[in-house]
Amino acid sequence: MKKEDLPQDPGALDKFTREVCYVKNQDGKYETALSRGWEVKKQALDSAWDDVNERIEDARQAVARGEKSPVHYFMELRLMDLPVLSGYTGFFPFFIKRHLKPSVFKDLSDRKLEKYARAFDISVSELKNFKG
Amino acid sequence: MNIDSQTDAFRHVQTAHCENGVTTALLRYHGLEFMTEPLAFGMGSGLFYIQIPFLTVNNGPAISFRTMPGAIFKRTCKSLGVEVTRKKFSNVTAAEAFLDQKVKEGVPVGCQVGVFHLTYFPKEYRFHFNAHNLIVFGQEDDQYMISDPVMEDVTTLSKADLTRVRFAQGPLAPKGHIYFPERVKPVTEDVIRQGIVKGIRRNVRDMLRIPGNFAGVDGIRHTSGHIRKWRDKLGLKKASLYLGQIVRMQEEIGTGGGGFRFLYGAFLEEAAAYMQDDRLSNISEDFTKAGDMWRASAIKMAGVYKGRLTEQKDFEEIADMLLDIRLVEKEAFQKLSGLNLGK
Numbered sequence: 001m002k003k004e005d006l007p008q009d010p011g012a013l014d015k016f017t018r019e020v021c022y023v024k025n026q027d028g029k030y031e032t033a034l035s036r037g038w039e040v041k042k043q044a045l046d047s048a049w050d051d052v053n054e055r056i057e058d059a060r061q062a063v064a065r066g067e068k069s070p071v072h073y074f075m076e077l078r079l080m081d082l083p084v085l086s087g088y089t090g091f092f093p094f095f096i097k098r099h100l101k102p103s104v105f106k107d108l109s110d111r112k113l114e115k116y117a118r119a120f121d122i123s124v125s126e127l128k129n130f131k132g
Numbered sequence: 133m134n135i136d137s138q139t140d141a142f143r144h145v146q147t148a149h150c151e152n153g154v155t156t157a158l159l160r161y162h163g164l165e166f167m168t169e170p171l172a173f174g175m176g177s178g179l180f181y182i183q184i185p186f187l188t189v190n191n192g193p194a195i196s197f198r199t200m201p202g203a204i205f206k207r208t209c210k211s212l213g214v215e216v217t218r219k220k221f222s223n224v225t226a227a228e229a230f231l232d233q234k235v236k237e238g239v240p241v242g243c244q245v246g247v248f249h250l251t252y253f254p255k256e257y258r259f260h261f262n263a264h265n266l267i268v269f270g271q272e273d274d275q276y277m278i279s280d281p282v283m284e285d286v287t288t289l290s291k292a293d294l295t296r297v298r299f300a301q302g303p304l305a306p307k308g309h310i311y312f313p314e315r316v317k318p319v320t321e322d323v324i325r326q327g328i329v330k331g332i333r334r335n336v337r338d339m340l341r342i343p344g345n346f347a348g349v350d351g352i353r354h355t356s357g358h359i360r361k362w363r364d365k366l367g368l369k370k371a372s373l374y375l376g377q378i379v380r381m382q383e384e385i386g387t388g389g390g391g392f393r394f395l396y397g398a399f400l401e402e403a404a405a406y407m408q409d410d411r412l413s414n415i416s417e418d419f420t421k422a423g424d425m426w427r428a429s430a431i432k433m434a435g436v437y438k439g440r441l442t443e444q445k446d447f448e449e450i451a452d453m454l455l456d457i458r459l460v461e462k463e464a465f466q467k468l469s470g471l472n473l474g475k
Contacts (some may be wrong), residue, residue, distance in 0.1 A: 001394060001420070001423060001424060002446065010256050012256035012257065013254060014255070015254075016253070016254050016283075017282065017283045017284045018284060019148065019264065019282065020146050020147055020148045020169075020282075021148060021391060021394070022148065022170070022391065022394040022397070022398045023394070024420065028336045029401065030170070030394070030397060030398035030401050030416075032148075034284075035443075036183050038383065039431070039434075040379060040383070040427075040430050040431055040433075040434040041379065041380070041383045041384060041430075043434055043437065043438055044376040044377075044380045044383070044384075044430075044433075044434065044437060045256060045257075045375045045380060045384070047372070047438075048190070048376055048377070049256065049382060051191075055191075067319050079190070079248070079258075079259055079260060080260065080302075081188070081190075081191065081260075083302055083303055084260045084301065084302035084303070086302075087301030087302040087303075087305055088302070101262040105386040130178075
């Protein structure tokens with residue numbers, strides 16, 4: 001990429017930092033330059049966040065309808081998937097899947113709820129009483 | 133601060149990629165002033181491609197444009213005869229105590245961290261990605277001084293925040309991973325040249341001769357084949373999210389696939405000067421071309437996730453673009469493979 005083609009589209013990073021890029025100068029040699037961002041990237045990030053927000057909203061509705069337990073909602077809210085939540089709680093993914101069912105969730109011990117609450121950065125009562 | 137000798141003051145270095153940055157800044161701190169990001173990247177054979185089978189990241193395909201985390205630092209130090217200490221911890225208190233000890237001794241250290249809880253990052257960038265790297269180089273009051281290579285300036289983290297990111301969980305959990313050069317002897321130009329040759333050879337092996345069809349240059353073809361099927365298999369919405377994920381893996385802060393091709397081009401240009409060999413700067417052009425092609429493919433993919441391009445033929449075109457990139461990179465590595473660089 002030529003130095004003059006380096007995009008300077010303000011993105012999510014704009015108030016935070018500029019990025020180092022390797023570009024060709026007029027003599028055809030590499031040098032570094034700073035970029036404020038690139039529209040193509042910004043849109044990729046935006047569409048990822050649109051998806052995240054949609055998943056969170058779907059999860060909220062599923063809890064409100066009584067189809068899923070609050071674990072499902074907070075897992076989406078914290079951008080976690082089964083392997084990540086498994087890492088934070090120490091539960092195997094197989095058991096987490098079971099805990100996503102409201103019928104299984106309502107009988108969970110406080111110790112287990114405590115582990116979920118810590119992973120989600122909320123209190124046990126917030127987790128227990130989330131109704132969607 | 134005493135600045136009589138070069139090794140007394142830590143200087144922040146901003147780079148395109150975090151692990152290169154940590155490697156460069158730590159080695160420069162220990163007196164290896166010649167170290168640059170492209171050199172660290174090339175000696176560490178950083179260029180790679182892999183679509184990891186059966187694994188998803190943030191609900192999309194797991195694709196990496198660089199070698200595995202930790203390898204660049206390890207290989208570059210090894211090539212230069214630099215002894216390295218690295219530790220992982222199962223115990224949080226022990227990890228904190230070890231870091232505090234090093235900070236007290238005034239030794240800057242590299243740390244692997246997760247970005248999800250990294251408080252100084254903008255929220256938009258905080259996904260669960262656990263192979264980010266930064267340097268801790270001091271402490272003021274309860275704040276650790278942090279040099280994050282993707283940032284223009286140094287920053288700080290509280291003890292609780294630093295511990296939290298060092299013990300992020302999930303795939304690639306850092307487990308308090310801490311690393312730093314232990315003993316650094318002066319390095320001759322000859323050693324640098326040997327490191328360059330070794331780095332290139334290993335990169336040729338990784339890209340051309342790695343077994344399986346999902347890694348190296350063949351990995352690009354593998355992904356291309358997937359893209360052709362995504363629209364029918366996953367539906368337009370999910371398929372376009374997947375393309376968005378490729379672009380993010382490729383271009384976003386600290387991952388930079390297209391950017392890595394330019395970085396490798398810059399490395400070969402530097403290598404040409406060290407080796408007094410113009411053939412290397414010619415091959416550098418091929419990587420510049422590959423980088424430009426990756427960026428062109430990202431623009432095309434953006435057309436899909438922006439909802440402007442929706443037809444199967446658009447997916448076919450993107451898949452074909454990846455095949456062209458594969459050819460360019462394959463030929464470039466074949467040329468590198470064919471060079472008799474001696475040593």
